[in-house]
Amino acid sequence: MKMAKENNVKLHGMWASPYVKRVEIALKIKGIPYEFVEEDLVNKSQLLLQYNPVHKKVPVLIHNGKPICESLVILEYIDETWKNGPPLLPQDPYKRAKVRFWTSFVEKELFENLLLVARSEGEAQEKAIKVVFEKLQLLEEGLKDLFQGETYHIDGETMGILDIVLCSLFGAHEAQEEVLGVKFIDPEKFPLVCSWVTALTEVTAVKELRPPHEKLVAVLQFIRQRALQASAA
Amino acid sequence: MEEVKLLGFWASPFSDRVIWVLKLKGVNYEYVEEDPYNKTQLLLQRNPVHKKVPVLIHGGKSIAESSIILEYIEETWPQNPLLPQDAYQRAMARFWIKFGEEKMATICAVFRTAGAEQEKAIEEATELLKIMEEKGLGDKKFFGGDAIGLVDIAFGWLACLYEVVEKVSAVKVLDADTFPQLHAWIQNLKVVPVIKENLPDHQKMVGHLKRRRETHLALPNCHN
Numbered sequence: 110m111k112m113a114k115e116n117n118v119k120l121h122g123m124w125a126s127p128y129v130k131r132v133e134i135a136l137k138i139k140g141i142p143y144e145f146v147e148e149d150l151v152n153k154s155q156l157l158l159q160y161n162p163v164h165k166k167v168p169v170l171i172h173n174g175k176p177i178c179e180s181l182v183i184l185e186y187i188d189e190t191w192k193n194g195p196p197l198l199p200q201d202p203y204k205r206a207k208v209r210f211w212t213s214f215v216e217k218e219l220f221e222n223l224l225l226v227a228r229s230e231g232e233a234q235e236k237a238i239k240v241v242f243e244k245l246q247l248l249e250e251g252l253k254d255l256f257q258g259e260t261y262h263i264d265g266e267t268m269g270i271l272d273i274v275l276c277s278l279f280g281a282h283e284a285q286e287e288v289l290g291v292k293f294i295d296p297e298k299f300p301l302v303c304s305w306v307t308a309l310t311e312v313t314a315v316k317e318l319r320p321p322h323e324k325l326v327a328v329l330q331f332i333r334q335r336a337l338q339a340s341a342a
Numbered sequence: 343m344e345e346v347k348l349l350g351f352w353a354s355p356f357s358d359r360v361i362w363v364l365k366l367k368g369v370n371y372e373y374v375e376e377d378p379y380n381k382t383q384l385l386l387q388r389n390p391v392h393k394k395v396p397v398l399i400h401g402g403k404s405i406a407e408s409s410i411i412l413e414y415i416e417e418t419w420p421q422n423p424l425l426p427q428d429a430y431q432r433a434m435a436r437f438w439i440k441f442g443e444e445k446m447a448t449i450c451a452v453f454r455t456a457g458a459e460q461e462k463a464i465e466e467a468t469e470l471l472k473i474m475e476e477k478g479l480g481d482k483k484f485f486g487g488d489a490i491g492l493v494d495i496a497f498g499w500l501a502c503l504y505e506v507v508e509k510v511s512a513v514k515v516l517d518a519d520t521f522p523q524l525h526a527w528i529q530n531l532k533v534v535p536v537i538k539e540n541l542p543d544h545q546k547m548v549g550h551l552k553r554r555r556e557t558h559l560a561l562p563n564c565h566n
Contacts, residue, residue: 162477163441163477172430179437181436182433182437182440185432185433186429190429202414202417203400203414205413206410209410210405210406210410213410214391250390251391
């Protein structure tokens with residue numbers, strides 16, 4: 110039956126990957142049923158290498174046999190293909206540009222630098238922490254503009270691309286604080302960012318998809334130890 | 343009709359791509375030349391986060407980041423569409439645009455290096471260009487198919503700027519024998535009127551990149 114074929118969605122991913130989490134949240138928000146295929150990133154399946162020969166990474170969304178790679182590309186694809194669920198992007202081109210701008214900012218400026226904090230120590234880490242605080246300050250300023258009037262708002266259970274990406278980064282902020290000993294989501298320094306992240310972690314789809322705190326702590330500790338050992342070698 | 347202004351820099355490929363798309367869509371705009379070493383108040387006001395060109399100002403609203411500007415133009419002026427209608431094909435286009443952005447620095451690393459480091463840079467650039475040729479372009483005339491699209495525009499710097507990079511860095515990476523399809527694509531892209539008529543002055547670019555390369559190589563601990 111045609112309906113069944115159109116709904117054939119598989120997601121190749123890994124439980125701890127924030128990039129994969131983005132796609133899972135989007136699929137849940139849109140109410141799209143999917144099959145999750147857990148990949149061992151140390152021992153990648155033939156199928157993954159076939160579906161993503163360029164980057165060989167997760168997430169990969171397979172829709173009716175056709176692979177789509179790169180989480181942000183996947184999110185836009187989901188939004189354009191399943192128009193029945195809540196929209197992940199606004200309709201207006203200028204609002205879309207703003208959302209894409211801040212999504213790109215979170216992806217390039219915050220994600221990268223937070224990873225650096227996790228993978229370094231001493232002076233290098235101090236420097237990286239400083240950069241994250243600077244970028245958070247820019248985001249805080251940007252939110253004042255973004256949240257003005259009708260440009261943007263957190264609407265109960267609805268999430269858009271920017272919400273999803275920010276949540277995929279700072280949803281695990283408690284685990285990050287525990288492992289790194291730094292409080293980034295600070296209500297005094299960044300009240301807008303903090304209240305936004307807090308609201309996002311309460312969304313049902315996010316709660317249902319969040320791995321247990323101990324597991325997140327363990328994975329972050331593992332990433333950190335491995336990186337520190339590699340740089341000491 | 344609301345006013346369109348573009349803050350750009352003559353030597354910036356990111357600036358060029360916005361010009362090409364505006365012209366392909368027949369959008370009238372005012373061009374404002376920015377000096378990256380002496381930024382105007384207007385630029386700092388309009389792009390306070392990154393303080394970079396290009397910035398598009400449409401009816402008083404500013405849009406920054408070239409790939410975001412390109413999608414904004416595509417959505418605001420739908421004539422002469424540069425992205426496919428089909429969602430899957432659009433995803434493929436966005437995939438390659440992203441690839442080009444992420445890998446541009448590595449492909450151009452030959453410019454910032456010399457000696458053994460440059461040898462390594464040539465290897466890495468070759469690998470990436472091979473991926474683009476085999477998996478991105480394939481047998482098509484353009485990345486967009488029979489006509490140019492946003493991917494071709496996003497990769498335009500490869501067709502127009504890269505040979506200057508190679509000349510100034512005294513290397514040859516993108517040669518016709520190793521990359522027959524990419525080479526053909528370059529020749530096809532260069533004759534598209536909008537592209538041909540909106541390229542930075544070759545000699546000026548050579549001089550500009552020569553100076554930039556000297557600056558790079560003079561930096562202590564030049565990491566890539």
